Amino acid sequence: MALHYYNKDLCRIRTITTFLSLTKDKTSWKKNILKASRFCAELSNTFVENGYVVQSVRIVTNPFGEYLNTESLESAREDLAYLSSLLNSSDLAGIRIRFAIGEARTQDEIHLLPELVKEFGDLCNACVNVDPDDAGMLDNTLIRYAAEAVSEISRITPRGEGNFNFTVNFNCEPLIPYFPAGYHRNALGDRFVVGLETPDLLVEVLKAFNRNSASGTHNDLFKGYYEVMREALQYHIATIHNVISQSTIDKPFTFSGFDSSAAPSKNCASMVDVYEQMGIAYFGASGTVEASSLLTRVFKSIQGVALVGFSGLMLAVTEDTGLAQGTINGDFDIRSLLTYSAVCGIGLDTVPIPGDTSVDKISALMRDTGTMAYRLNKPLTVRVFPVPGLKAGDMTAFESEDLCNCAVLAVP
Secondary structure, rough: OOOHHHHOOOOOOOEEEEOOOOOOOOOHHHHHHHHHHHHHHHHHHHHHHHOEOOOOOEEEEEEEEHHOOOOOHHHHHHHHHHHHHHHHHHHHHOOEEEEEEEEEOOOHHHHHHHHHHHHHHOOOOOEEEEOOOOOHHHOHHHHHHHHHHHHHHHHHHHHHHHHHEEEEEEOOOOOOOOOOOOOOOOHOOOOOEEEEEOOOHHHHHHHHHHHHHOOOHHHHHHHHHHHHHHHHHHHHHHHHHHHHHHHHOOOOEEEEEEEEOOOOOOOOOOOHHHHHOOOOOOOOOOOHHHHHHHHHHHOOOOOOOOOOOOOOOOOOOHHHHHHHHHHHHHOOOHHHHHHHHHHOOOEEEEEEEEOOOOOHHHHHHHHHHHHHHOOOOOOOEEEEEEOOOOOOEEEOOOHHHHOOOEEOOOOO
16 A cells, blocks of 8 residues: 555545434433543544544434423424533533434424524524335325425525534445434434545545556556555544554543545545546546446445445535535436435535525425435435425525535426
8 A cells, every 4th residue: 555545634534423322311311421522532632643634523312302392492492402402512622513413203303403403503502304115105295294394494594504503414324424314213322433534535546546556457557446445444444443443542432433435525625536437437427327326336345334314425516626616517406316226325415506495496406315225225314405485496594604606506
């Protein structure tokens, strides 16, 4: 392996995510949150001492209906305000905690979410899990409730950005370390998962391969791309795993594994750069499906550790500078993204759509994505942003530090 593969600056730890359960006994919440936050802080320090950057620490809970008072919006708001005060208390000085309240499971719980997201934002990440019935049909009633929530969140939060905190899951298991798809179940006990940000690593190793390899057949090149990316990712995951195993800090949470997804952000290379290094003219050009499939195989190839969550190719449109530019260039559309979901790992993620998109159309998008998820046995999600006042082709004006501005995509 070339020496530059060992550069830890190329592989950042996007998140240490703890999974815990809360009960109706509010007096126990502080103890549980302190336990998780202090563990995350100690493990973060250990990673930093070993040369790795840690970008965030997170807490995911069991379904919020099991511990919040959901009898009314006012009672749920009061409980979340108390949680917010705990997360921002002096006891956690210097530790920024991102928080997910778990899954909404009923019509009433889903209907609470728009106002809670509006008020609590990044402390109110939530998801809905939609399952098929015995005949293989998706629960369209639940899907419609979720689509109505998406529409309402877009209407009552500035620029519709509140939908960053809400997603609908299909065929997704617990222990996803990324928000808002992550959720927890009591029976699993206290767990933690590590997620990575590796686009910089993938681009660098592909560049090195392209500089040093002789010309070859298409298959030879793709075999080479696979091997160098797999080897580099395997090295860093094994190294981080060793840090965890050898750490002497108290571990009140059981390590459940890695989400090996590349998890791009505004502050690293774009996944588009990865495709271009693999000879694809642009993301969306002919060859994109093949390259997407190869990347998915890379993320699934890791040995010696448990893989959880998506562990696949993430194509988050408004979190990736190259994908955002692709919407402006007209390089792909929603139907393309659905096609790529057949061989990747996340679905329709952070996709801006016209503000007047009907609940019927949003529901249909969810059903299409969910059908693929269960037909192909893969975890897929839908996180779309109806942007008030904008139509297809218009530019967004997001203000969130997490989001790139891009062109709104039409919903056919």
